[in-house]
Amino acid sequence: MPLTPPAEPDLEPKMNWASFYAVISGVNRHSTGIGRIWLSVLFLFRLLVLVVAAESAWGDEKSGFTCNTEQPGCNSVCYDHFFPISHIRLWALQLILVSTPALLVAMHVAHRRHIDKKMLKISGRGSPKDLEQIKNQKFKITGALWWTYMISLFFRVFFEAAFMYIFYMIYPGYKMFRLVKCDSYPCPNTVDCFVSRPTEKTIFTVFMLAVSGVCILLNIAEGIFLVGRACSRHFRDAQDSPIGALFMQKLFSY
């Protein structure tokens, strides 16, 4: 019997929702309070529901799709005609694209930390304790980081809205029908095709659309909060400076 060496342990990082969750939850630290709520809603009501419930409801969507015909290929063609892209895949894409702008903020923070470390080392105060402090430092959302954060918020809202629109274009209306009529080649005439679990799918579609809407509202609220905070900070700083005081005086003299 030939001796085979023991299999090497799988050291490559696995690409699954768990690793995605680990990456995105790392961004949590640099978010505002509303941002953290958005992240929790995303994980609990979208990602978790998708993984534990929705995926099993759509599990047999192709095998359960039956047409009233014996014509080979008709089943497959009709399924493809009515479901160009499955709801589950659309939601998975949406979740990935909507979460990734948050990584912009993480990248900006990492860049700033790198610059700070470099400056410390040049100035000669690069002790391990100071470097450790930089690693754990939490940056305020001001200046360039504010702009990065606003850009990431804009992209989040843009992707959410874009996917809601794509959804509407591909599947107008939220209702999943029990019966669809198909006459694509090679079906001999208009055949009745029956969709598997349409009511359950409608319930989950409505749920996911509603939570998407909530996420859009949270993102808009966060944007308004950040703009409001920046304006109030600007006014506070303006009052302190002599030019700002002059400006305020002229403003209130009208």
Added chain:
Amino acid sequence: MSWLTLYSQLTGVNKHSTSLGKVWLSVLLFFRIMILMLAAEKVWGDEKSEFSCNTLSPGCESVCYDHYFPISHIRLWCLQLIFVSTPALLVAMYVAYNKHGTKRVILRSGNENIEGDLKALKNKRLPITGQLWWIYFFSLLLRLLFEGGFMYALYTIYGSFYISRAVLCNVKPCENQANCYISRPTEKTIFTIFMVVSSSLCILLNLAELFYLIAKALIRSFQLSNRRQDCNHLASKFEEAIPMEKQTSPKY
């Protein structure tokens, strides 16, 4: 991303709960989430593929299944467990926010033993008073609302918790009444009753915790008002005593 992630989040909440809250969490984790993950999902695994109707009409089985099972028990319980677990995370978020504020104060204070203070803060258990009491109370109300809501939804959709062996179906395109046979009905009934009983137990525990919180708050405010009365009483006696002393003290 699975039940294990939710499980790890929930066990973190355990620290800031009352004793009844810890019992509720254990019931939720062991009798509901684990049973769902390890047993119930397998029982309902072949619910659609093994649902067979006494007909050759194409599409009849699919339509009858959809008519009698608009949403599968398993999916309903998954949604219920997610919704019921989320209010507990509100409390965890508030505690984290509170501790973050205290951490800032410690870091700015410039004490010598900062690391020790931070470690003590990390392991500190906040008393359930003031704002935390209201947030906890609100989270309990939400839990009760969601539990009750989902139990009502289950009863409304299925009429009873008993799953029959066969159902009569005459929804189009079934030509006439077809007998449709459900897979593993007795096993499903047993698990449905088990999950309903665990749900009811959780509702009772939440109600008990609610009354316990209210009672504790009432006792605390009663004790505070008693202490205030005693203080006022002492203060008034002290004021009475002072003018007498002023008269007797010599004038310089």
